[in-house]
Amino acid sequence: MPRSASVARPCGTSGGGRRERATTEEGPRRARRTEPAPAAARRAVRREEGGDRESVGDDPDPVEEGSEPTDGNAEETTKDDDAPPENDDTRDEERPPRTRPYPNVRFLLGIDGFPEAGFSACRVGGSGTEPLRYREGNEPLDYRLVPGTTTYEPVLLERGVGDAAALAGWRRLVEQGRMNEARRDVEVILLDEAGNPGPRWELRAAWPARYVAPDLDARDGDVAVETLELVHEGIERTGVE
Structure with a gap:
């Protein structure tokens, strides 16, 4: 057999193999780069379900549905300790019936x-x-x-x-x-x-x-x-x- 036939290789075989391997290796990297982060995925799902509503999981101070938002800088209302209770019925309580006799001096x-x-x-x-x-x-x-x-x-x-x-x-x-x-x-x-x-x-x-x-x-x-x-x-x- 002629030597040139035994050593002859198709042109571009090694370069094409490298390109194919680079393509196959580059594919997962591109997939990883284009895959959305978990937080971004949750926000996307929240937006799809509730429109423009923010994700509850990402909100540091979540607000339950049906409750009114409160201002974090608003002053807390405190009750006056000296104020009488709202339902103070002690003044209207009747004295218990007296069982012992009264003195006759007053x-x-x-x-x-x-x-x-x-x-x-x-x-x-x-x-x-x-x-x-x-x-x-x-x-x-x-x-x-x-x-x-x-x-x-x-x-x-x-x-x-x-x-x-x-x-x-x-x-x-x-x-x-x-x-x-x-x-x-x-x-x-x-x-x-x-x-x-x-x-x-x-x-x-x-x-x-x-x-x-x-x-x-x-x-x-x-x-x-x-x-x-x-x-x-x-x-x-x-x-x-």
Whole structure:
């Protein structure tokens, strides 16, 4: 065989092989360069799904759908510690019912037309109904008792003599026969240890039937006390309001 035939090679074989290898090696590199980054891919998907909306994953302060955006520089609103709570119902809470008895040392009187008056002693009195015996001839020999008239005991008030003469003027209305002005409603209010109002007795159409001046004695050295006796047309005991 001629030598030229054994060593002969096609022209451009080695250069073409290098170009083919370069092409095959350059292909993946171009593919890697043109492949989008993961973040860019996510943004593209977000834009396709939500239009121009920014990607939630890339937003450092994501905003949930349906909520209003807030300004990061806005001042935070704080509640005033001194302000009372919005639904403070403690002022409207009723006191629990008292189970122990009240002391009899604190009380006051409320009289129509007069400021609340203090007295050193007060005897409220009570009411009573007279029973009447009744029977008919065809009944057994026992009597039936039916209610008769109801009477009310007078209220006795005692207080130290001061400069005010309002109670004496009230009694003077009775002496002058001005009964329409003299009849007034009166309340005797029992107080607890803290001075809160408790049970009360309401007198209807009361008027002073008797006034007694104090006994004066230079050797006694006691307080001058005047007495007022009130009569009325009805008494009613009420509880704590």
